Amino acid sequence: MSCPLCRxxxxxxxxxxxxxxxxxxxxxDKNLTxxxxxxGGGYCKxxxxxxxxxCQDCGYVYNLTFDLKxxxxxxxxEGYFSRKIVxxxxxxxxxxxxxxxxxxxxxxxxxxxxxxxxxxMVNALINEVKFIYTVDPSLVSLEIENINNLKHIQGFFxxxxxxxxxxxxxxxxxFRHLLEHINTPLDFLQNVVNLLENNGIIYVEVPNxxxxxxxxxxxxxxxxxxxxxxKNILINTLQSLGCEIVDEIFLFRxxxxxxxxxxxxxxxxxxxxxxxxxxSNVSILFQKNITKLNEFLCNCNNIAIYGSGAHxxxxxxxxxxxxKIKKCxxxxxxxxxxxxxxxxxxxxxxxxENLKDVEIIVIAAPLYEEEIINSLREKGYKGHxxxxxxxxxLK
Numbered sequence: 001m002s003c004p005l006c007r008x009x010x011x012x013x014x015x016x017x018x019x020x021x022x023x024x025x026x027x028x029d030k031n032l033t034x035x036x037x038x039x040g041g042g043y044c045k046x047x048x049x050x051x052x053x054x055c056q057d058c059g060y061v062y063n064l065t066f067d068l069k070x071x072x073x074x075x076x077x078e079g080y081f082s083r084k085i086v087x088x089x090x091x092x093x094x095x096x097x098x099x100x101x102x103x104x105x106x107x108x109x110x111x112x113x114x115x116x117x118x119x120x121m122v123n124a125l126i127n128e129v130k131f132i133y134t135v136d137p138s139l140v141s142l143e144i145e146n147i148n149n150l151k152h153i154q155g156f157f158x159x160x161x162x163x164x165x166x167x168x169x170x171x172x173x174x175f176r177h178l179l180e181h182i183n184t185p186l187d188f189l190q191n192v193v194n195l196l197e198n199n200g201i202i203y204v205e206v207p208n209x210x211x212x213x214x215x216x217x218x219x220x221x222x223x224x225x226x227x228x229x230x231k232n233i234l235i236n237t238l239q240s241l242g243c244e245i246v247d248e249i250f251l252f253r254x255x256x257x258x259x260x261x262x263x264x265x266x267x268x269x270x271x272x273x274x275x276x277x278x279x280s281n282v283s284i285l286f287q288k289n290i291t292k293l294n295e296f297l298c299n300c301n302n303i304a305i306y307g308s309g310a311h312x313x314x315x316x317x318x319x320x321x322x323x324k325i326k327k328c329x330x331x332x333x334x335x336x337x338x339x340x341x342x343x344x345x346x347x348x349x350x351x352x353e354n355l356k357d358v359e360i361i362v363i364a365a366p367l368y369e370e371e372i373i374n375s376l377r378e379k380g381y382k383g384h385x386x387x388x389x390x391x392x393x394l395k
Contacts, residue, residue: 004227005185006058007235013280015052015061018221020317022046022341023067024074025222025310027311033343044322044343048223052282058236059275061209061228066183071223074116091252095190097205097258098124100249104201104260105129110168112195114157114175122175126150131168159191173198176205176258183226186237193241198265202243204234205258210276217366217388218286219315231257232273239270252367253389292392294320296384297360302326304358306372307365308335315364315388316340327354329361352379360384 002009023046033043051064098121105111109129116122117133126132126147135153153165175195182188192202209228212220233244238261247260293315297303301324305312308330316322328340329350338347348354360374363369366389373385373395385395 003055005060012053019049019224020045021048023070025313033342044316059086059233063226066226111172112170115178171200174203180225191349202261208257211254216285216289222314230275232275236272289392300359302359304361311364355381362386
């Protein structure tokens with residue numbers, strides 16, 4: 001297999017292998033699973049292997065065993081959830097991104113957002129621009145309607161199909177936390193550039209792989225993400241496609257990186273920026289944190305997870321005795337009453353009643369970890385908390 005980002009045929013370097021991954025960690029179950037050997041790879045387990053490798057030419061990190069057909073079915077299933085604002089930190093981040101975007105768009109701008117999720121950025125920008133197009137295949141998406149300067153196109157991003165449906169030329173394209181889900185990133189980025197007018201702006205936001213590896217957050221390696229990016233690798237790639245970097249933004253203590261590119265009519269030949277190469281130490285340090293987490297949990301019989309998104313569904317696959325996990329907390333009311341995948345772990349509101357008898361809570365929401373811990377303590381929870389953002393540590 002050639003590199004999906006640069007098409008090099010050089011053998012990539014293996015970094016980390018994990019088994020029992022869910023096809024999509026963004027999916028939840030309506031019904032509980034009691035039988036430990038039922039479904040997927042077992043209780044709290046999936047049946048996918050992730051083989052994380054790095055291209056030795058362009059530096060792109062990707063899942064060598066990614067299966068597009070399997071995950072495409074999950075993304076269009078009823079149990080798949082897009083992200084929704086449920087915290088102050090998330091709201092503040094949307095405002096920060098909006099303010100930065102307004103440097104490059106105005107009342108005459110026509111924007112396209114690919115994979116808008118619940119429509120947080122659309123809501124933020126809709127009154128600041130002439131028109132917004134959105135495209136997304138998810139059944140649970142874009143929770144806004146009856147807006148005159150908005151058109152939603154349900155389906156996967158396809159440059160040719162979109163061109164046939166656009167009434168206006170596009171001068172601003174944004175996609176946040178989409179690129180890591182695309183298994184043909186070079187083709188995708190080329191199509192994005194082709195759709196954009198000259199001097200138009202692209203805003204792309206992805207998880208920052210350098211920050212993830214620095215803190216060894218093993219549970220951020222899940223099957224939904226077929227690729228992982230460093231800032232300079234994205235810059236090198238977009239420069240090769242005729243765009244120049246014009247701005248950047250780091251979010252959530254550098255867990256996410258957002259980059260602004262301008263499409264230029266006369267591409268320049270620029271020197272490639274340096275990036276990090278990784279080796280087997282990634283696997284060694286990931287495994288060290290997995291072991292540490294299980295050591296903290298080994299004598300506990302009433303465990304809770306905080307976070308029912310992809311991180312929550314991912315972290316349970318690494319826990320040795322998941323039958324000891326009794327519940328999962330999440331503020332998103334859409335998810336409450338459902339279950340983490342292949343489990344009887346019910347998702348509940350983190351209130352005083354539901355916190356009773358919980359011995360220990362594992363935080364699987366690194367973006368909001370400090371906010372969550374403070375909230376739990378304010379609610380009167382006095383049990384142990386395992387933080388995981390910077391290191392696996394008892395609080």
